[in-house]
Amino acid sequence: MKTWPGAAYPLGATFDGSGTNFALFSEVAERVELCLVEIEPDGTRTETRVPVTEVDGFVWHAYLPQVQPGQLYGYRVHGPWDPENGLRCNPHKLLLDPYAKATSGEIDWDPSLFSYRFD
Numbered sequence: 001m002k003t004w005p006g007a008a009y010p011l012g013a014t015f016d017g018s019g020t021n022f023a024l025f026s027e028v029a030e031r032v033e034l035c036l037v038e039i040e041p042d043g044t045r046t047e048t049r050v051p052v053t054e055v056d057g058f059v060w061h062a063y064l065p066q067v068q069p070g071q072l073y074g075y076r077v078h079g080p081w082d083p084e085n086g087l088r089c090n091p092h093k094l095l096l097d098p099y100a101k102a103t104s105g106e107i108d109w110d111p112s113l114f115s116y117r118f119d
Contacts, residue, residue, distance in 0.1 A: 001036075001050055006063030008056040012099030013073065019065035024075055024097065025058055028087055031078035032060040035094055036071060047094075049076065072104060073097070088115050 006021045014021045022034050032052040039045050052060045052075075074096055079089030093113075096103065111118050 004063040006061040008059035020067040023061040033076040
């Protein structure tokens, strides 16, 4: 998938008429993957992972010239796991963009969404 460096600002996903710039702040990330999600008519989901390699001032960013508005996406953030100190990087979880302008679908508040156990 074609990827360009993009820009660190504005944060979130920004379509410019030709493609989309993605920018995510993380002071602790060691690696970030942008995950493009497609849902087939039968409900099957496919995920295309795009490495985000450009970082400026703790903002990870990439520009994807072919991505249009309405693209479903999330992030997988690799880095330290130390919940007692507020560090919860877990690439096994697909993260919502904290700067997203909209979300799609409903959330099933399953215990697997959380980094701690319910007793």
